[in-house]
Amino acid sequence: MTSVDVAREAGLSRATVSYVLNDTPGQSIPEPTRQRVLAVARKLGYTPSAPARALRSGRSDLVLMLLPDWPQGSTMIDMVEAATDALADLGLTLLTHHSATSHFAPMARMCAAISPAAVAGVVPFTEEEDAELRRAGVEIIFPGADAGTPEALSWMGSPGRIQAHYLIEQGHTRLGYALPEHPRLYGIARARLAQVAAACAEHGLQPPTARRLPLEPSAATATVTAWRTEPGSPTAICAYNDDVAIALLAGARSLGLAVPDDVAVIGVDDGPMAKLAYPALTTVGIDAPAHGRTLAAHLAAQIKGLPVPGVEETAERLIVRESA
Incomplete structure (x- = not known):
């Protein structure tokens, strides 16, 4: 037909x-x-006809998404599925590509071959990656290399703010922030840390002290020890995600610290292990499908010239358990 x-x-x-x-x-x-x-x-x-439309417009109806080189859990899978469905409703097809930072060149070659309408990343692209994509003819890159701010990553919500406000409401006046070790997570991590710092500033508190926390028992113990021995040590720690939070629980347990009496811990994601941790982890649950739809809407806004949307109100929720 x-x-x-x-x-x-x-x-x-x-x-x-x-x-x-x-x-x-x-x-x-x-x-x-x-x-x-x-x-x-x-x-x-x-x-x-996809080839005919690409020839006419100078680009295809494909959106190429780079999936980062870390384990893809249920949150990421649900977000990608929702983004796929939302883009399909707009006549766009989402194509995913898993690539490590050190092997980015094949993605640029793929872009030159398929002429995607846009390239999306779960984390901001580096300046080098951004430049390589543009040399391959990509005009719409989301989020761009300058996206390491809470405003630029607003489509991912504000779990850091939710973490901080809850802990401050519980009476904590000195917060810490546990960063992930993986370098490709720094863009999102910095944005979440900035959200925690902004919440502290609103309450007249000092900004959180931040430390990277490898997912390894001895490293977690060393990080918690460093926090406990510094002047004005934090009484509560916001973790980048549940994995980092569970590592914190292990580090505290190895030092004989009681959670949350000696130090409170709060994560992000509400993954399957959060309720099985000891003590059960207080966390910020992420509505991954809502974030997927928001990502798709942001992409469509740039591709089709539509209004830039906000984040769905149901995208995040505080889940209070025993750790904070």
């Missing part, structure tokens, strides 16, 4: 049908006519 068949069945001109099927900007097609064309297209099983 071609657009000619759709026009014949709908009783409309080929130009009108083409404007609707190609979502051509600047055309004032009445909504009933647009819906009529789309209904006939569905009835006939019309599928647009």
Whole structure:
């Protein structure tokens, strides 16, 4: 089936049908006519020619997403699935690519071959990666190399603020922040740390002391020891995610510290292990599908010139257990 068949069945001109099927900007097609064309297209099983559309527009309808080189848990899987569905509703196809930082060149070559409408990353691209993608002809890169701020990563919500406000409400006046060891997580981690610092500033408190925490027992113990021996040591620690928080619990336990009496710990994600940790982990649950839809909306805003959306209100929720 071609657009000619759709026009014949709908009783409309080929130009009108083409404007609707190609979502051509600047055309004032009445909504009933647009819906009529789309209904006939569905009835006939019309599928647009991807090569023809790419030739006409200079780019394909593909959105290429770089998945970072760390284990992909249920949060990431749910987010990607929701983004895939949301982009499909907008006539875009999400293609994922798993790549390590040291092997970024193949992705740039892939971009040159498929001419994607946009390239998305779960974490900000480095300046070198950004430049390499642009040399490959990519115009829309999200988030860009300058996205290491809470505002630029606002589509990912504000779990750091939720963590800090809860701990401050519990009477804690000196907070710490446990950063992940993996370098590709620094963009998101810095944004979450800035959220915690902003919440502390709102309450007239000192900014949190931040330390990287490897997911290894002796390293976790050493990090907790360093916190406990510094002047004005934190009485509560916000962790980048549940994995880091559980490492903190292990470090505290090895030193004979009681959680939350000696030090409170709060994570992010509400993964399967959060409720099985000892003590059970207080955390900020992430509505991964909501974040996936928000990511898709941000991409669509740049690709199709739509309004930039906000984050869904249901994207995060505080889950109080025993650790804080």
